Amino acid sequence: xxxxxxxxxxxxxxxxxxxxxxxxxxxxxxxxxxxxxxxxxxxxxxxxxxxxxxxxxxxxxxxxxxxxxxxxxxxxxxxxxxxxxxxxxxxxxxxxxxxxxxxxxxxxxxxxxxxxxxxxxxxxxxxxxxxxxxxxxxxxxxxxxxxxxxxxxxxxxxxxxxxxxxxxxxxxxxxxxxxxxxxxxxxxxxxxxxxxxxxxxxxxxxxxxxxxxxxxxxxxxxxxxxxxxxxxxxxxxxxxxxxxxxxxxxxxxxxxxxxxxxxxxxxxxxxxxxxxxxxxxxxxxxxxxxxxxxxxxxxxxxxxxxxxxxxxxxxxxxxxxxxxxxxxxxxxxxxxxxxxxxxxxxxxxxxxx
Amino acid sequence: xxxxxxxxxxxxxxxxxxxxxxxxxxxxxxxxxxxxxxxxxxxxxxxxxxxxxxxxxxxxxxxxxxxxxxxxxxxxxxxxxxxxxxxxxxxxxxxxxxxxxxxxxxxxxxxxxxxxxxxxxxxxxxxxxxxxxxxxxxxxxxxxxxxxxxxxxxxxxxxxxxxxxxxxxxxxxxxxxxxxxxxxxxxxxxxxxxxxxxxxxxxxxxxxxxxxxxxxxxxxxxxxxxxxxxxxxxxxxxxxxxxxxxxxxxxxxxxxxxxxxxxxxxxxxxxxxxxxxxxxxxxxxxxxxxxxxxxxxxxxxxxxxxxxxxxxxxxxxxxxxxxxxxxxxxxxxxxxxxxxxxxxxxxxxxxxxxxxxxxxxxxxxxxxxxxxxxxxxxxxxxxxxxxxxxxxxxxxxxxxxxxxxxxxxxxxxxxxxxxxxxxxxxxxxxxxxxxxxxxxxxxxxxxxxxxxxxxxxxxxxxxxxxxxxxxxxxxxxxxxxxxxxxxxxxxxxxxxxxxxxxxxxxxxxxxxxxxxx
Numbered sequence: 001x002x003x004x005x006x007x008x009x010x011x012x013x014x015x016x017x018x019x020x021x022x023x024x025x026x027x028x029x030x031x032x033x034x035x036x037x038x039x040x041x042x043x044x045x046x047x048x049x050x051x052x053x054x055x056x057x058x059x060x061x062x063x064x065x066x067x068x069x070x071x072x073x074x075x076x077x078x079x080x081x082x083x084x085x086x087x088x089x090x091x092x093x094x095x096x097x098x099x100x101x102x103x104x105x106x107x108x109x110x111x112x113x114x115x116x117x118x119x120x121x122x123x124x125x126x127x128x129x130x131x132x133x134x135x136x137x138x139x140x141x142x143x144x145x146x147x148x149x150x151x152x153x154x155x156x157x158x159x160x161x162x163x164x165x166x167x168x169x170x171x172x173x174x175x176x177x178x179x180x181x182x183x184x185x186x187x188x189x190x191x192x193x194x195x196x197x198x199x200x201x202x203x204x205x206x207x208x209x210x211x212x213x214x215x216x217x218x219x220x221x222x223x224x225x226x227x228x229x230x231x232x233x234x235x236x237x238x239x240x241x242x243x244x245x246x247x248x249x250x251x252x253x254x255x256x257x258x259x260x261x262x263x264x265x266x267x268x269x270x271x272x273x274x275x276x277x278x279x280x281x282x283x284x285x286x287x288x289x290x291x292x293x294x295x296x297x298x299x300x301x302x303x304x305x306x307x308x309x310x311x312x313x314x315x316x317x318x319x320x321x322x323x324x325x326x327x328x329x330x331x332x333x334x335x336x337x338x339x340x341x342x343x344x345x346x347x348x349x350x351x352x353x
Numbered sequence: 354x355x356x357x358x359x360x361x362x363x364x365x366x367x368x369x370x371x372x373x374x375x376x377x378x379x380x381x382x383x384x385x386x387x388x389x390x391x392x393x394x395x396x397x398x399x400x401x402x403x404x405x406x407x408x409x410x411x412x413x414x415x416x417x418x419x420x421x422x423x424x425x426x427x428x429x430x431x432x433x434x435x436x437x438x439x440x441x442x443x444x445x446x447x448x449x450x451x452x453x454x455x456x457x458x459x460x461x462x463x464x465x466x467x468x469x470x471x472x473x474x475x476x477x478x479x480x481x482x483x484x485x486x487x488x489x490x491x492x493x494x495x496x497x498x499x500x501x502x503x504x505x506x507x508x509x510x511x512x513x514x515x516x517x518x519x520x521x522x523x524x525x526x527x528x529x530x531x532x533x534x535x536x537x538x539x540x541x542x543x544x545x546x547x548x549x550x551x552x553x554x555x556x557x558x559x560x561x562x563x564x565x566x567x568x569x570x571x572x573x574x575x576x577x578x579x580x581x582x583x584x585x586x587x588x589x590x591x592x593x594x595x596x597x598x599x600x601x602x603x604x605x606x607x608x609x610x611x612x613x614x615x616x617x618x619x620x621x622x623x624x625x626x627x628x629x630x631x632x633x634x635x636x637x638x639x640x641x642x643x644x645x646x647x648x649x650x651x652x653x654x655x656x657x658x659x660x661x662x663x664x665x666x667x668x669x670x671x672x673x674x675x676x677x678x679x680x681x682x683x684x685x686x687x688x689x690x691x692x693x694x695x696x697x698x699x700x701x702x703x704x705x706x707x708x709x710x711x712x713x714x715x716x717x718x719x720x721x722x723x724x725x726x727x728x729x730x731x732x733x734x735x736x737x738x739x740x741x742x743x744x745x746x747x748x749x750x751x752x753x754x755x756x757x758x759x760x761x762x763x764x765x766x767x768x769x770x771x772x773x774x775x776x777x778x779x780x781x782x783x784x785x786x787x788x789x790x791x792x793x794x795x796x797x798x799x800x801x802x803x804x805x806x807x808x809x810x811x812x813x814x815x816x817x818x819x820x821x822x823x824x825x826x827x828x829x830x831x832x833x834x835x836x837x838x839x840x841x842x843x844x845x846x847x848x849x850x851x852x853x854x855x856x857x858x859x860x861x862x863x864x865x866x867x868x869x870x
Contacts (some may be wrong), residue, residue, distance in 0.1 A: 008370075218727060219726055220716065222727075223712060227705075230705065231699070231703065234700070234702045236660050236681070236699075237658070237660065237713075238681065238716075239685060241680070241682075
């Protein structure tokens, strides 16, 4: 019936505006959904998107949720720019959390040892990196698609975490709950402002986002990433080392996801549990695309997607909506985003016979 | 000519695309039994006009009159029903199918395969285009593949046959043979619309010529009495300056490119591997490599550029250093610069600005990258310098590479490589599809580079280009590279035999007739 025809000159303005249009369409569709469920659409929307952040505590909570999204999405975006499709940030996040927890649980220092937290951050980064290096090796040695391998390794990481907290790392005094001991005070990240949940992690994530922007916009490595992503043949012609960029982007995104995981267990959670992430690593893919793979856009997108998590919780409590609404919103956002993208670059034509 | 009803008359054909008027009030009259040339530079509107005739595009304004009656050509099937056939520049054949199967796929009513095979044999013999209907297409040479396309068109009994750049992939001998067929077709009263920018061919073959420029008919002329130079000037609308080539220095400089016993292997079953190639290019000279596309040029070039590293390091020496194991980056450091055949998508990143594209291969010189950081002010300046020095028509360093015409982008790429002051420049098809004015500028830049002491290797299918540029010429055929012979000692016939794979010295024919007869 219809076919898609490339537009000769896609409008730059439309390309920039398409994330905003996608957000608008998501809100409209969300209102229709609420109305169909018998709720007042405007009120529900307010409960979902305004109520969670109408206080200082709410805003601090927003940064808590945004931190892992931002960290993962920056790393993913660097890879996506170079056509390296790491879909397994969730697994790398888990392995970072596991490695960092290992340091906290087994290298128990005397009180006041200042090196514990830094060591945990390094271990977290290395854990994520190690997990991301498996798809890198498989891709470069055997030409295996990193999309599949990184995704499948996520489930391996998840099962590994469950085995640890159900078996060797289970807290002996934990009434058989599948979780580790609580970390010592030295192994927990203190809040930036006492009395709120605003963490050091968010500051770190913003600095890393700035670093990501600098890498892409100012360095020769960033230039190589962009060329490889746009035209591989030109990168080969120019003599750019594609396997080096593949290694770099996978290790970097693994390390950032690992740091995100560590920041969860050493920050808001304070111990290793089987549910350290409500899918941050997957949502980060939406964040990366909603931010148009640009670090500043990603910063904004991570706050918006963090809000969908908060809104889901609030709406569950205040209105009795199922928490799955969060996934519905995230899914609709990605759907409308991709649809807008396609229609900016292509136009629909009625097929004539 | 009065009293004859034209086979096809176009009146005031206009076609508007977003941002460009491809055809602007074009009139064209084709008579029965004539071979009519349609001339013009890239972007002059030839393809658009032909697609309108064949029903692929529809004119916004104007009339198409077939045998005296106005018609609407809705689609290619309707064009074929009227008696219009077309042979495209790029073949649309399936490698794994046989000749007969391919032809059946392109016919509106193929009928039974056995009968079709019989008809293929009859038609191909009648027109001197021998074809075996049962052979798979992948085993055919490029010339034979073109025969499949021509026979496919002829089976539809066309009264107008459109041929789009039919000789660009043929050896001179194959061109001669094609011309015999085309003359036979014209003698039977069929009309041929012949699109080409090879002016000598048009002079030898065509009875009338229409020149398009910027979407309008710029001139009509009689090719037999108009010189190639005059036709070229009609095409570009200004005077053509031929490149001036000072004589080569007598004593050759040191060998800057040495190829010794080069072999390549490839996983690709359709690649043509290079077998035992030997070649030297010295400082100050231009060596040309002629050959029909697909005879190993791509494999030779990627072995020289380093995009496919070699098993033995000594197979390629650049400025005296064994470089076979090296990737492109260290080879550039030795003094190699490289102009690939594909401009957009290999030689340049389409979506990036000219400043970024100046950095693409220029990162090794001029301090564009310092301590891992890109010096953007300098890349912009380098891009501006290239634009000015090499006469690139672009709005500035911020223009996207894909916004440039083919000729201008090629001038930019060649300029970028020359700006790096290479000791050795390798250029593939430097002026393929480039208009005459830009081609002359590119040729001059290559000659100047060689005369300033660099070694230049040009791989091209265009013999006129190789004769205009080269001090010595070698021929590549089926992965084997002939010895490079001084251009002055070579005739077009001799090169044609070499391109067809006959490397022996005896049986050499002499006579420097460039024009196929």
